[in-house]
Amino acid sequence: MAVAIADARAGKRGERVYSGRVLQLLERGYIAFKSSTYMIVISGFLEPVLYLLSFGYGIGKLLPTIAVGGETIKYAAFIAPALLATSAMNGAIYDSTMNVFFKLNHDRIYHGMLATSMGPLDVALGEIGWALIRGFSYACAFMVVIAPLGLVVSAWGLLAIPAAVLIAFGFASCGMAVTSYMKSFQQLEIVNMILLPMFLFSGSFYPITVFPQWLQFVVNLLPLSHAIDLVRGLCLGHINFGLAGHALYFVVMIVVGLFFTTKRLNALFMK
Amino acid sequence: MSIINIRQGSLVLVDAAKVQSRGAIYVAQARIRQMMKWIWMILGIAIANPVLYLISVGIGLGGLIDKSVGSAGVDGVKYLTFLAPALLAQAAIQGTMDETVFPTLEGFKWHKTFYSMNSTPLTGTQISYGVFLTALFRAFYTVVLYFIVMWLFGAVNSPRAWLAIPTAIFAGASFGALMQALAGRLEDENIFFVVLGRFVMMPLFMFSGTFFPLTSMPFFLQWIGWISPLWHATELGRHLTYGHEVSPTMVWVHFIFLGIMLVAGLFFSARIFTKRLAK
């Protein structure tokens, strides 16, 4: 039986890196999740809600409305999609950096996994898949909070959920790729040092049009600003081809991230 | 192969009485030596943080808010001026927290260095105070750097504004002492970090009147500010940097609240350290 599964992909393309066993890894993730504390799970959901409550309410009193794309909307409606996109990023980054780093360097879980018939791509997809499931549930939960508050203006907003998953996928793939190259915990700190400015400048709390031209240009290169524009466009019903461009940005991130993760894991374990 | 000489022996040289009076300083010296290995990174973050927040939130969001509220201002001043003292206190709190929680975990759990310190004449109380002193040192230079940045941004509007430096450090000290006591009792730190980050630090940061006046929050959320050292220090800081109105009674309340927190934190931390080491 076990042999049959392992052989199932024998001879197919990429059999050396991929054995089609992602489900088993997701199962492992689920078992690990069940034994983790609910606190951790709940807290991931809480983060954007707290921001919304604090900024939406508090700043909303100082700045009741904001103009985007020739339309004036409530401040809370402006930041809610950004918070959704940011929490998708944060969750994915946490799952694919901290978590993966410890498994890679301390627990040595992958060594055991790769000693079976699994390939590095299975490991990568399994790990990332789990990040996506979590990202999906958080996105749904957040929607349930913001939709009744009238913060999702358009029916297109429903698409914000798959968009959040796409965003999580992109960040998780790249996060895992970067992590697999890291040697010390201090290097991980660098990830956090990049995240803060990205969060502060990607237009979560106000349109980036307030910035000078050059800064707008830089910000437009950052993944988070694409994530925010995508989710915000959907939630506000501002549908145009630009949105496809933002989505494409993440597709590229996914492909590049997976490519390097697989390559690196191969180099690390399959010598 | 070399052997070592036991010449004078510990009888002559070791000075237990000296350690008794200066032990905490020895511990702090060792901790500072460790800190120096990361000092450029710490200083980099200590400068980058205020610059990024002041530009992004203070100027970026602040510009829109200033336009929106008009001549009334936020608490009578520009948003940047309003925000800066809160971030100053937050910097102190973050600095002391990093410098108490991580070393405490390292000392008890990760590398067990406290146990090696405790096998010398040093006591648990001295170790606890030594770690705390180091955190104060970090809070001090972080806050001073922040204050300079604030000043360069034009967010300092009063000759006695510099007094916000000690009040911010005071808040950092109070919170740091309490966190140190808590970290001293910790067995499982993984959950702790998540809980601390998302259930304690974030709510404190968001709901202590940092980004908007606390009074603009619904009443049932204002209590978070009242128990938050950040709010108490922010009130004092705003009073000092731009003359935000605080009644003399409230000045006392803020000081007494932070003072109680500090004394309790130090007391429990020393006790917890001593007990855990002697287990």
Place this chain on the structure above:
Amino acid sequence: MSTPLISARGLTKKFGDFTAVNGIDFDVYKGESFGFLGPNGAGKSTAMRIIGATSQRTSGTISILGKDPEINGPQIRAHLGVVPQQDNLDMQLSVTENLYIYGRYFGLPRKFVKQKVEELLAFAQLEEKRDAKVENLSGGMKRRLTIARALVSEPEILMLDEPTTGLDPQARHILWDRLFRLKEQGVTLLITTHFMDEAEQLCDRLIVMDKGSIMAEGSPATLIKDYSSKEVLELRFGSDRNQAVADQLRSMCERIEELPDRVLMYTEDGEELLERVYAANLHPKTSLVRRSSLEDVFLRLTGRTLIE
């Protein structure tokens, strides 16, 4: 006899309901090398931490250098050098810094410590690693550094908890040699171990501990004399036959011990006994004649081996 440096009576330590050290009595005299021999979990480390004035006893009395650790902890620790079972070096500091900082914890003058550090680097053969981060040292190097660190204050009593566990045989022998020289210089040594060869090599006197209690006390030689025969014949018949022949063997000598993989026969003359075994038409797969060791003492006292 002079007054002991360390003297314990009815020393007891409980963790909750569990008694880790159960009313032990012992005295350690100046200049001697005193050992605690026992298997894992016997309570050796717990006893050491109480003597090191870092762990509070539950009951009983103990005096170290004439002082009570509960009252005069720091004053006692000022004269001890402690090597814990697990290295607790400061991973973020360099080799030299670890030694220096530790010396400062004793309130020693900077100048003295600096000079001492150089000596200790040579002692531990770590001169080439002087500026290396401790994180990057091998296990044996870390152990040597921990031992060197314990000597920075030139202690009167050096306490070593399982000093050679995890070291390779060569490193063990080097370490034994160093410890022997320290003893020659008058340092009182306190050593715990679960290796009987280590106890035999290093200890003038030792107590055998099991499950928190003292089973026997004396020098290695007297313990062996009192609790074992002169020689031991070890026989292997293969795991299925050991038991079957045991009854027959029992009648041939003073005492036998059946272990899962072999049978031990206690006798004054091993070779002669082996001949009798062959004469009785019993053919072991392997046979070995050796002198009795502390392992045999422990087996006699507890019916178990030191290392399980």
